[in-house]
Amino acid sequence: MSDADTTTTTEPVQDPDHNMLVGTAEEREREKKYGLQEIPPEEVPLLPGELSHHPSPFQYVVIAMILVVITALEVGVSYLEGDIPNGLIIVLLLGMGLVKLVLVASYYMHLKTDKPVFRRFFIMAAVGAIFLYLIVLTTLGVWDGGS
């Protein structure tokens, strides 16, 4: 570490190698103590097309745990075949799958924090695909066992 790294100035310091701001002395001290992952989301610059900040790494982990729990529930429900009506199993599985899909799209793909244009594209395509293929499958008699 050079003297410049330990200075107590509050002015951002220019990094000669990367031509970027390396932060103030307080910020460097905090990074040294907690690591860069601990920088709160509101201090991270917004990417183009974003309206608000992404979740923190900890929140990402919490969402992953929720996804794992729902997956475990899905597998558990699938083993109830024969014990409860198949219609109920299908509704439960589709519901849990939808929750997982929405969680990934909202938080990991950042549709919740991005400009609405992305959300509109995705919803339009997903809903359009579901409707289109439901019509096709219904026309071909999938639900009534026809051919």
Added chain:
Amino acid sequence: MEQAAIAPPAGGAHASTPVHAGHGEHETSTGVTNTKLAMWIFLSSECLLFGALIATYLLYRGRSKGIEPADVYNIPFTSATSFILLMSSLTMVLALAAIQRADYRRTKIWLVATALFGMVFIGGQVYEFTEFTRKGVTVDTNLFGSSFYLLTGLHGLHVTVGIVWLLSLWGLTTQGRLQQKDSETIEISGLYWHFVDVVWIVIFTVVYLIPM
């Protein structure tokens, strides 16, 4: 040392200012970068592609002669590979969070972890296909075999493309050619990767878990 050399954005004035989109990006009339918009349009078209294949599987399911899905599916094994793909989505967003904080060491770790999870998933798929073949289900056995291999095989191809993409990003980061200002590059690859995960969420539910 890497962490200390390239520090995160300072707060205050920088905090809510969108970072530059990267080399060669310009202001657009939509207010979003063309690359990100293009990726979303591509992903939207993929919804229709995978929707068609899932619909085809549903159409032929239960109408085949011979071996049926219930005879060959190994739900505990597929659940494990699904869990691995979910974890890869977590490591992918952690890679994005790391590069946004100019933490290049963690960026590389999470990118490699994501690629490795993807490789394990593909390995699982190869094992599953091998087992199915041993049990007599091949792509030309019956309608179930054809639609199943086409759907899951195309998904596996998407995962493979994602792995190559992730490893190339890891290489760029290692060479120092991917910096904090290029965070959107990681985000766009992440959009692709998460979409592949979303598609698997649907396939796992509709193809593997829903009873006949």
